[in-house]
Amino acid sequence: MRKLPELNAAGNKIPNRQAICETLMEAAGRDRNVVALCSDSRGSASMTPFFEAFPEQSIEVGIAEQNLVGISAGLAKCGKKPYAFSPACFLSTRSYEQAKIDCAYSDTNVKLIGISGGVSYGALGMSHHSAQDIAAMSAIPNMRVYLPSDRHQTRKLIEALLEDEKCAYVRVGRNPVEDIYSEDDCPFEMDRATILADSEEYDAAIIACGEMVRPAVEAAKLLKNDGIRAAVVDMYCVKPIDREAVLTAARRAKLIVTAEEHAPFGGLGSMVSQIAAAECPRRVINLALPDAPVVTGNSREVFETYGLNAAGIAAAVRGAEEFL
Amino acid sequence: MADHDRTDNVMKDHKMTNSELALLSCRLREQTVDVITGAKTGHIGGDMSVMDILVMLYFRHMNISPANMDDPDRDKFVLSKGHSVESYYTVLAEKGFFDFEAYKNSFSRYGSEFIGHPHNTIPGVEMNSGSLGHGLPVCVGMALAGKMDGAPYRVFTVMGDGELAEGSVWEGAMAAGHYHLDNLCAVVDRNGLQISGRTEDVMSHEPLADRFAAFGWHVIECDGHDMDSLDAAFREAEAFRGMPSVVIAHTVKGCGSSVMEDKAAWHHKVPNAEEAAQIRADLEERKEACRHA
Numbered sequence: 001m002r003k004l005p006e007l008n009a010a011g012n013k014i015p016n017r018q019a020i021c022e023t024l025m026e027a028a029g030r031d032r033n034v035v036a037l038c039s040d041s042r043g044s045a046s047m048t049p050f051f052e053a054f055p056e057q058s059i060e061v062g063i064a065e066q067n068l069v070g071i072s073a074g075l076a077k078c079g080k081k082p083y084a085f086s087p088a089c090f091l092s093t094r095s096y097e098q099a100k101i102d103c104a105y106s107d108t109n110v111k112l113i114g115i116s117g118g119v120s121y122g123a124l125g126m127s128h129h130s131a132q133d134i135a136a137m138s139a140i141p142n143m144r145v146y147l148p149s150d151r152h153q154t155r156k157l158i159e160a161l162l163e164d165e166k167c168a169y170v171r172v173g174r175n176p177v178e179d180i181y182s183e184d185d186c187p188f189e190m191d192r193a194t195i196l197a198d199s200e201e202y203d204a205a206i207i208a209c210g211e212m213v214r215p216a217v218e219a220a221k222l223l224k225n226d227g228i229r230a231a232v233v234d235m236y237c238v239k240p241i242d243r244e245a246v247l248t249a250a251r252r253a254k255l256i257v258t259a260e261e262h263a264p265f266g267g268l269g270s271m272v273s274q275i276a277a278a279e280c281p282r283r284v285i286n287l288a289l290p291d292a293p294v295v296t297g298n299s300r301e302v303f304e305t306y307g308l309n310a311a312g313i314a315a316a317v318r319g320a321e322e323f324l
Numbered sequence: 325m326a327d328h329d330r331t332d333n334v335m336k337d338h339k340m341t342n343s344e345l346a347l348l349s350c351r352l353r354e355q356t357v358d359v360i361t362g363a364k365t366g367h368i369g370g371d372m373s374v375m376d377i378l379v380m381l382y383f384r385h386m387n388i389s390p391a392n393m394d395d396p397d398r399d400k401f402v403l404s405k406g407h408s409v410e411s412y413y414t415v416l417a418e419k420g421f422f423d424f425e426a427y428k429n430s431f432s433r434y435g436s437e438f439i440g441h442p443h444n445t446i447p448g449v450e451m452n453s454g455s456l457g458h459g460l461p462v463c464v465g466m467a468l469a470g471k472m473d474g475a476p477y478r479v480f481t482v483m484g485d486g487e488l489a490e491g492s493v494w495e496g497a498m499a500a501g502h503y504h505l506d507n508l509c510a511v512v513d514r515n516g517l518q519i520s521g522r523t524e525d526v527m528s529h530e531p532l533a534d535r536f537a538a539f540g541w542h543v544i545e546c547d548g549h550d551m552d553s554l555d556a557a558f559r560e561a562e563a564f565r566g567m568p569s570v571v572i573a574h575t576v577k578g579c580g581s582s583v584m585e586d587k588a589a590w591h592h593k594v595p596n597a598e599e600a601a602q603i604r605a606d607l608e609e610r611k612e613a614c615r616h617a
Binding site for chain 1: 396400444450451452453454455457458460461462463464465466467468469470472473475479491492495496498499502
């Protein structure tokens with residue numbers, strides 16, 4: 001358990017995708033088997049520097065997501081370590097069968113990087129939102145699903161993924177997210193959630209992933225001012241979910257709130273509820289996007305509309321006062 | 325390694341003549357029929373049309389054997405038309421990857437490792453297939469890896485002709501042409517039938533050769549049941565530089581017996597006792613013809 005971190009003032013300009021590019025460039029310099037593939041998406045993926053620095057380790061497949069993933073699987077089968085970048089909305093659905101068969105079922109070392117995930121594309125609409133990717137990818141046996149929370153954790157995650165030989169799906173957003181951790185202080189253990197709390201026992205546990213972790217931490221601080229003790233569980237490893245962390249949260253808190261940039265079905269909230277219900281029943285409130293096309297707007301506006309921000313998360317905890 | 329050395333190297337382990345390969349193919353058809361009648365399931369029509377292609381690849385042109393499966397320079401093969409798994413596994417057993425009887429006696433049975441589509445826990449199988457249109461993109465990746473590493477291996481995939489309606493086939497074809505993957509050879513088992521009927525009635529593919537050519541492929545057409553014709557096609561594919569090659573092998577679905585030849589109903593059908601007897605008699609006759617060829 002770690003104390004709730006002090007939060008920097010707003011101002012981070014580096015999106016998680018850029019952290020991925022930088023980490024992969026370091027790896028590619030050491031290991032010529034590290035390769036990157038894009039589907040006309042190198043700009044959106046922040047991968048232009050990689051493509052320029054390592055042209056022999058870069059493959060463009062054009063706007064063809066099935067090809068992107070199938071080709072990646074073939075590369076992996078021949079000893080390469082492919083990182084396939086495509087907008088999460090297309091990667092998780094257009095090439096879903098390739099993820100299922102060529103990656104997970106055939107057990108190839110393909111890392112699928114879903115960029116501009118969730119509602120990052122804002123006003124571009126439902127075609128460009130990936131509110132189903134956690135559910136879809138998690139349902140595939142042998143597929144892992146990661147939603148890192150900030151650029152520092154993203155780097156740690158990619159460093160860990162470079163060391164293993166199994167397939168995985170990683171979703172990151174388009175826009176910079178404010179830091180939670182720092183370069184010198186980023187606790188990370190592969191497939192273990194990071195629990196942030198100022199006390200051993202707490203009233204509420206907020207379990208969040210991806211871009212929802214930062215507002216969850218902000219919410220915990222708002223609640224502290226109200227005398228409500230809240231812990232934050234940074235569940236970047238949505239699958240394999242850190243069961244122990246969920247149960248720790250359930251045992252130590254009277255209420256669990258989950259927060260995710262995803263549809264209300266089959267995502268983090270569903271998984272947490274399933275575990276808690278089976279082993280340590282607690283009131284669980286799931287905060288998620290609606291089961292409908294979302295309101296037109298940028299990420300911040302969309303989050304605000306559906307209570308997926310610090311105020312909304314804190315309000316959800318306060319609103320469940322009878323459980324506290 | 326120079327290319328002609330590669331060919332010689334592959335050939336030295338493959339000493340059977342084309343007539344002997346034709347005879348082997350007949351015997352493996354018989355064994356495949358045994359597997360299907362025993363398991364009471366199987367895509368027999370496509371098994372029979374693809375058998376000569378598989379035999380020519382595994383016993384003449386591909387550098388793949390149980391001894392070299394850990395060698396990164398081995399050739400790579402993906403059966404994209406995964407439903408022809410029965411003939412594929414019969415060929416792999418004949419190559420010594422596993423025991424034929426063990427396969428025959430457990431295929432598709434409860435708890436068996438021998439699932440009804442290729443599965444890469446089985447020795448000799450690189451990739452799982454079953455859903456059509458996956459093999460070519462995967463093989464493009466394998467061929468790209470070979471080019472990146474300057475590796476001598478070649479990559480082969482066999483697709484069905486009904487499979488060509490899958491858009492992903494053409495995504496793969498596009499990339500193979502774009503990257504000039506001359507270490508890649510795709511084969512189309514052009515038997516003209518799919519489960520619903522004639523391919524040209526279900527969804528037309530002609531002019532198929534022109535379509536591949538337009539995607540930047542070197543196109544070779546051959547008689548998919550004539551070992552000399554298949555042999556020449558694969559030699560030409562290997563020798564051709566600067567483009568991937570596709571061998572459009574003209575075949576007959578159910579080839580080997582009048583019971584099932586060119587009949588869409590035999591896409592997935594288990595012969596009854598009478599039909600099985602006739603199939604065996606027809607295959608025996610075919611073997612005799614090979615012996616006297």
